[in-house]
Amino acid sequence: MEEEIKTEEEIKVAEEDKKLETAKEIEEKTNKNKVIFDIKKYIIPIILLVITLVVIIIPSKKIDIIKKFEYSKIKKISKLATIEAYYHNVATKEQDASTLGKIMFNHGYKKYWVEYEGKVTFGVDAKKIKIDGPNSDGVVKVSMPEGEIIGKPNIIKEKVQKPITDTGFLTSISTKEKTEAVSLAQEKMEECAKNDVELLELSREKAKKLIEKFIAETGKNIGKEYKVEFID
Amino acid sequence: MKSNRIINIVLSVIFIIFLILIINKKFGGGNVRYNNSSNLINVEDIKDLYVVNFTWNGIAEKYNEKNDKKVDNYIKYESVIEAKINAEDINNNIKIENKKYIITLPKIELVPKIIIKNDSFSFIPENSSLDLKELLNICEEDAIKEAQKNKELIKIAKENAKNTIEGLLLPITEQNNYKIVWKEDK
Numbered sequence: 001m002e003e004e005i006k007t008e009e010e011i012k013v014a015e016e017d018k019k020l021e022t023a024k025e026i027e028e029k030t031n032k033n034k035v036i037f038d039i040k041k042y043i044i045p046i047i048l049l050v051i052t053l054v055v056i057i058i059p060s061k062k063i064d065i066i067k068k069f070e071y072s073k074i075k076k077i078s079k080l081a082t083i084e085a086y087y088h089n090v091a092t093k094e095q096d097a098s099t100l101g102k103i104m105f106n107h108g109y110k111k112y113w114v115e116y117e118g119k120v121t122f123g124v125d126a127k128k129i130k131i132d133g134p135n136s137d138g139v140v141k142v143s144m145p146e147g148e149i150i151g152k153p154n155i156i157k158e159k160v161q162k163p164i165t166d167t168g169f170l171t172s173i174s175t176k177e178k179t180e181a182v183s184l185a186q187e188k189m190e191e192c193a194k195n196d197v198e199l200l201e202l203s204r205e206k207a208k209k210l211i212e213k214f215i216a217e218t219g220k221n222i223g224k225e226y227k228v229e230f231i232d
Numbered sequence: 233m234k235s236n237r238i239i240n241i242v243l244s245v246i247f248i249i250f251l252i253l254i255i256n257k258k259f260g261g262g263n264v265r266y267n268n269s270s271n272l273i274n275v276e277d278i279k280d281l282y283v284v285n286f287t288w289n290g291i292a293e294k295y296n297e298k299n300d301k302k303v304d305n306y307i308k309y310e311s312v313i314e315a316k317i318n319a320e321d322i323n324n325n326i327k328i329e330n331k332k333y334i335i336t337l338p339k340i341e342l343v344p345k346i347i348i349k350n351d352s353f354s355f356i357p358e359n360s361s362l363d364l365k366e367l368l369n370i371c372e373e374d375a376i377k378e379a380q381k382n383k384e385l386i387k388i389a390k391e392n393a394k395n396t397i398e399g400l401l402l403p404i405t406e407q408n409n410y411k412i413v414w415k416e417d418k
Contacts, residue, residue: 045243049250074388078396079282080319086274096262104252108262114364118270126281126396131403140404150282151314154345157372160365170253175355175362182364183349185268192270199275210279210319211400217323218404222333226404 079150081123082206085199086156087192090115091185093177097168106168112181117159120193121150122203129211134226140215143231147203153190155182281322283340283396284315284389286382292374294362305362308354310347311375315340315389322397327415333405335397336415340389344375 093112101108128145135141165173193199212228219226287310294305317338325336346368353367362370379385398412405412 042239042243045240045247048247049243053250073287074382074385075285075287076388076392077282077285078392078399081278081280081282081316084276084278085272086276087270088273089270090268092265092267094265094267098262100252100255101262104249107253116364117273121278123280123282126400129400131400134404134407151285152312152345152347155348155364155368157365157368160368163364172359172361174358175360175364175367176353176358178364179348179353179367180350181266181268183352184266185270186348188268189270192272196272199272202275206277214319214323214400215404218401221323221326221328222405222408222410224408 078126079123080126080129080207080210081121081150082203082210083122083199085120085122085193085196087118087120087189088115089118089185089189091181093173093181101168104169107170109166109168110171110173110177111166112163112173112178113165114163114178114182115161116182116185117156118186118189119154119156120189121154122147122193122199123150124148124204124207129207131211131215134219134224137227138219138225139227139229141229141231142208142211142215144204144208144211147200147207149190149193153186153193155186279319280316281319281393281396282314282316283392284385286313286315286379286385287311288313288375288378290374290378292370294366294370305360306356307360307362307367307371309371309374310352311371312345312347313375313379313385314343314345315385316343317341317393325415328410331410332413333401333410334413334415337390337393337397340386340393342376342379344372344379346371346375 091114093110095108095110097104097106097109124145124147130143131140132142133140163178167173208230215226215228289308289310292307292309293303294307296302296304317340321338322335325338327334327336355362394414401412
């Protein structure tokens with residue numbers, strides 16, 4: 001009899017345990033369903049956000065093929081350079097934010113200012129210098145061509161000042177934009193130089209003095225005294 | 233639930249911000265203005281004879297400062313390397329011997345000039361933000377390295393320098409029955 005009562009008690013406890021377990025299981029399932037249900041609610045905005053991040057923020061660093069592009073050309077020239085003209089240049093690029101950008105804390109607004117020194121070389125084409133003589137009086141006649149700009153203008157690296165910049169929200173100034181601004185300043189410098197009649201004439205006068213000295217020294221080296229006469 | 237609504241609102245706002253950034257990026261910013269000035273400040277005398285122009289379009293690399301095997305930027309650039317001699321030095325190295333006008337050619341010097349004009353540069357990555365000074369240094373170093381490898385360049389520069397000098401000297405030397413001889417030919 002006692003054994004039977006124990007068994008009944010045991011059965012009751014076992015049944016109660018079972019009820020507890022079932023209740024717990026049901027609670028866990030409900031919670032899981034709740035979580036799954038919430039993620040489903042946000043899945044579309046999260047996917048859209050990830051796509052946007054990938055498009056804007058993460059830059060593409062994958063380089064498939066890099067072909068070394070080489071182009072070279074050697075050209076013979078004969079230019080006698082007699083003066084170097086130094087210019088102080090200011091290059092600026094300014095971009096306003098668009099209407100949309102203004103809403104977004106001035107996104108797209110940028111300013112880039114840089115000061116630097118550039119150099120233009122002036123001289124004459126040595127191939128066009130005509131030397132005639134010397135005659136019996138020891139006179140060497142020389143025809144000197146017009147002064148011209150020699151080669152491309154140059155930027156003096158040591159004289160490039162630290163640029164001044166200002167940008168809006170999530171806006172930067174690329175190297176390409178900086179070079180675009182400077183390229184226009186270089187064009188302006190070259191234009192100033194081309195139109196500087198005084199410098200062109202000065203370079204020609206300096207070339208005359210150089211050739212005069214050159215001819216006098218050559219004569220001296222071979223024991224002769226020569227006088228130079230320029231034919232304009 | 234309140235927390236779900238707040239998360240929803242925050243995500244929507246972030247999405248709208250990025251949407252505006254995409255549209256702005258695609259359709260560009262506002263007005264662009266370039267304002268440049270150039271003023272002559274100094275003129276200096278020089279006495280150089282330029283004998284060769286070497287056009288070089290190349291690709292330079294900017295290496296990472298902490299890891300010198302990693303390339304941070306590739307720069308496609310255009311340059312002209314000019315070869316010159318000091319014109320005053322021509323007559324400083326003369327020897328006269330038996331009606332021979334013996335000249336030692338002055339040293340050839342290479343001068344790199346990086347071309348800065350629209351489209352003369354291209355960058356990988358596109359949004360590279362190099363300083364102008366740094367850009368010029370990297371490209372010049374690369375251009376000079378390539379020029380120095382080119383033995384043909386120095387050879388042509390020397391030949392053309394000799395031709396130009398002979399052109400200026402011959403009217404005088406020929407009339408006095410002198411022969412121009414280059415020291416290295418002797």
